[in-house]
Amino acid sequence: MLRALAAMLVLLLAGCHDDSRSAQLPSPQAITSSAVAQFCGMNLTEHEGPKGQIFLRGDSKPIWFASVRDAVAYAMLPEMPKNIAVIYVTDMARTTEWDHPLNGPWVNASKAVFIIGSKRRGGMGAAEAVPFSDPAVAQNFVKTYGGRIVDFAHIPQSYVLGSGGDQS
Numbered sequence: 516m517l518r519a520l521a522a523m524l525v526l527l528l529a530g531c532h533d534d535s536r537s538a539q540l541p542s543p544q545a546i547t548s549s550a551v552a553q554f555c556g557m558n559l560t561e562h563e564g565p566k567g568q569i570f571l572r573g574d575s576k577p578i579w580f581a582s583v584r585d586a587v588a589y590a591m592l593p594e595m596p597k598n599i600a601v602i603y604v605t606d607m608a609r610t611t612e613w614d615h616p617l618n619g620p621w622v623n624a625s626k627a628v629f630i631i632g633s634k635r636r637g638g639m640g641a642a643e644a645v646p647f648s649d650p651a652v653a654q655n656f657v658k659t660y661g662g663r664i665v666d667f668a669h670i671p672q673s674y675v676l677g678s679g680g681d682q683s
Contacts, residue, residue, distance in 0.1 A: 562638030633662030
């Protein structure tokens, strides 16, 4: 019985350890005039559509992206660091600011759904992966602008790294 109790305690502590790891994630940062996009080197304020920020483990400063699609590409590209702690994207379920959603609201990309293949364009006029924390709001977006809903893990590499036209 003592062994069973000890085993339960170990499992409980292991579960607490996992929670503490997620509690240590950096908070999303507000976009400032010094926020420059990783790939194009332009200020985020120069681009319309949802934005992204990635935190690498051990770094308190985000890597900025002028579009969500670019943030997803960074995570997919084999030559980019894989020590990603968290990816935050603009939560389009909680804002109506398509042209300048500069300071969030933000959602953890792993908890969002994304619309791919819609008529809306992101930074530089490119196809976008439009993030939503609320699937019902995402459904309404699809009714208006087209596209389809996927979760982060199912955003096709061809959509992100290709021309954006291939949604397979």
